[in-house]
Amino acid sequence: MLAGILSVARRNNPRDDITGALICRHDLYLQLIEGPAPAIDALYSRIQADDRHFDVRLLLEEPMGVRLFPGWAMLDDEAPSLFWSAQDVEAGALETARPDELRAPFVRLSKARPAGIG
Numbered sequence: 321m322l323a324g325i326l327s328v329a330r331r332n333n334p335r336d337d338i339t340g341a342l343i344c345r346h347d348l349y350l351q352l353i354e355g356p357a358p359a360i361d362a363l364y365s366r367i368q369a370d371d372r373h374f375d376v377r378l379l380l381e382e383p384m385g386v387r388l389f390p391g392w393a394m395l396d397d398e399a400p401s402l403f404w405s406a407q408d409v410e411a412g413a414l415e416t417a418r419p420d421e422l423r424a425p426f427v428r429l430s431k432a433r434p435a436g437i438g
C-alpha cells in the first residue's frame with residue numbers, strides 16, 4: 321500500500337512543485353508537505369478523501385522560506401525514531417506538541433538524507 325502511495329506521490333508532486341517527507345509507523349503516517357499553497361491545498365483535499373487512512377489531522381501550517389526536502393518528491397522513512405510512543409499518539413500528544421517538536425523529526429530526517437531521487 322505504501323509503495324502505491326509513494327509511486328503516485330512521485331508522479332504528481334514534481335508536477336505540482338511539491339516536496340516533502342512521509343514518516344510511516346504502524347500507528348500513524350506523519351507527513352510534511354512543502355510547496356505553493358494552492359497546490360498543497362489541492363493535495364491535502366485528495367489526501368483527506370483517501371480511504372487508505374482515517375482520522376487525518378492538520379497539525380501545523382506555516383510559511384517556509386527554505387524547503388527541508390528540496391531534493392525529494394516525497395521521501396519515505398519507515399524506521400522513524402519518533403519522540404512519541406504509540407500510547408502518546410493515542411492520548412493526543414501530537415495535538416498538544418509545540419511547532420518545534422513537530423518539526424524536529426523532519427529536521428533530523430532532512431539532515432540524515434539530504435538529497436535523493438524519491
Ligand SMILES: Cc1cc2nc3c(=O)[nH]c(=O)nc-3n(C[C@H](O)[C@H](O)[C@H](O)COP(=O)(O)O)c2cc1C
Nearest residue numbers: 325328329332333349351363366367370372373394
Ligand atoms: C498518507 C498518504 C500520503 C499521501 N501523499 C501523497 C502525496 O504526497 N502526493 C500525492 O499526489 N498523493 C498522495 N497521496 C495519495 C492521494 O490521497 C491520492 O490518492 C492521489 O493524490 C490521487 O492522485 P491521482 O488523481 O493522480 O490518481 C497520499 C495518500 C496517503 C494515504
